[in-house]
Amino acid sequence: MSDDMLVPVIDLRGVGLTYPGPPPVAALKPCDMRIERGVYTTIVGPSGSGKSTLLNVLGLLDAPSAGTYHLDGIDTGSASETRRTSLRAARIGFVFQSFHLLPHRSARENVELAMVYQRVPRRDRRLRAGEALERVGLGHKIERLPTRLSGGERQRVAIARALVGEPSLLLCDEPTGNLDSRTAAAILDLLDALHRDGMTIVVITHDSQVAARGQRRISVHDGVLTDVTSALPAS
Ligand code: ADP
Numbered sequence: 001m002s003d004d005m006l007v008p009v010i011d012l013r014g015v016g017l018t019y020p021g022p023p024p025v026a027a028l029k030p031c032d033m034r035i036e037r038g039v040y041t042t043i044v045g046p047s048g049s050g051k052s053t054l055l056n057v058l059g060l061l062d063a064p065s066a067g068t069y070h071l072d073g074i075d076t077g078s079a080s081e082t083r084r085t086s087l088r089a090a091r092i093g094f095v096f097q098s099f100h101l102l103p104h105r106s107a108r109e110n111v112e113l114a115m116v117y118q119r120v121p122r123r124d125r126r127l128r129a130g131e132a133l134e135r136v137g138l139g140h141k142i143e144r145l146p147t148r149l150s151g152g153e154r155q156r157v158a159i160a161r162a163l164v165g166e167p168s169l170l171l172c173d174e175p176t177g178n179l180d181s182r183t184a185a186a187i188l189d190l191l192d193a194l195h196r197d198g199m200t201i202v203v204i205t206h207d208s209q210v211a212a213r214g215q216r217r218i219s220v221h222d223g224v225l226t227d228v229t230s231a232l233p234a235s
Contacts, residue, residue, distance in 0.1 A: 007073040009168050009200045010035040010058060014067035016223075017053050027053040029223045030066050035202065035216075037168075040195040042203045042214030043225075050223040051204050052173075058202065059171050060088040072168050089117055093162030093170045097177035099154045101146040107133060107157045108142040114161045132160035136190060152183035159190065163199075170194065172203045176210055188213050 016030035027050045035041055045051050056062035057069065060076060063084075069076045072091060076084060101110050111129035120128065133142045136156040146154050155175060162170055172191070176184035188210065195201055195215070205211055211219075217228040 004072075005037055008034045008036050008070075009072060010202075011070040011073075012057075012067060013069075015057060015064045015069055016066040017057055017062065017064045018066075027223050028057065028064070031225045033218070033225060035169075035200065037200050038195075038198050039216055040191070040201045040203075040214050041216045041218060042205060042211040043218045043220060044205055044208060044211035045220030046206055049220040051206070051220055053223070054220065054225075055171065055173050055204050058169075059092055059094060060084045090165060091168045093165065093167035095155070095158050095162050095170065095172040095175045097174035099146070099151075099158045099178075101154055101157055101161075103146050106143045106145055107138060107149065107160075110146065110157055111161045111164050114164050118165060128164055129160070132164040133157070135163065136160045150183070151179050152186055155179065155183075155187050156190065159187075159194075163194070168200060170199055170201045172201065174205055174207075175203060176207070177205075184210075 010033065012031060012033040014030045014032065015028070016026065017028040019025045019027055043051065043054065057064050060071070063077070071087060074087065076087065079087060102113070105113070108126070108129045111132050112125045115125045115128065130139070130142055133139055136159050138153060138156050138160065141149065141153065146157065149157065176187050179187060191201055191203070192213065203210060203214065211217055219226050219228050
């Protein structure tokens with residue numbers, strides 16, 4: 001195992017976020033959290049508990065107002081805004097509740113676009129997009145427009161787009177929130193399969209059934225994180 005593999009993907013030390021207000025809102029109280037490589041973590045909490053705030057911090061969309069956040073061992077607090085943007089693009093794959101696909105671009109083009117900013121040559125982009133769509137079970141529909149795909153298929157395209165840059169972390173915000181229960185189960189099965197392949201996954205949800213899928217479970221209440229299960233892989 002290389003040294004890189006031993007560095008946690010996420011390492012929060014005393015990280016908190018208070019919105020300045022007025023009045024100030026301590027949406028995320030200072031917390032420590034380490035997420036090791038290859039672990040599937042779910043973070044569950046009711047509405048208003050601080051989930052989006054935590055997601056925005058983990059996804060480098062918002063800077064915390066306290067503490068230090070190392071992503072893959074890199075101190076994100078001392079990085080410039082440009083560097084944070086490139087860290088986000090290269091190391092974090094986002095999956096959102098509402099898919100966020102471009103409606104007039106095919107599944108393949110949606111996935112390819114994720115690589116444009118990483119300066120992947122055009123031919124490689126095509127090849128890799130096809131491979132990512134195969135990986136999520138959509139190899140036979142790569143030229144379809146999202147409007148001609150079901151909700152579950154759209155989420156598969158979004159997952160392929162998130163995976164194609166080979167991120168360190170797959171960060172999912174209510175990934176099954178817009179899906180019926182059968183389709184949701186299939187998407188959760190796909191996340192399990194990606195986890196078995198070694199992907200580090202964080203799913204943020206208000207749904208306790210989704211949360212139960214995590215190997216490690218963290219709950220959020222009033223901006224306070226509690227480790228509900230800190231079980232590591234049995235192997
Ligand atoms: P959740 O995603 O779990 O619903 P949030 O992270 O959105 O929770 O919100 C946590 C708390 O922070 C809530 O009390 C919310 O009202 C407050 N909050 C969220 N965003 C802002 C903001 N931009 N300014 C001030 N308060 C905010």
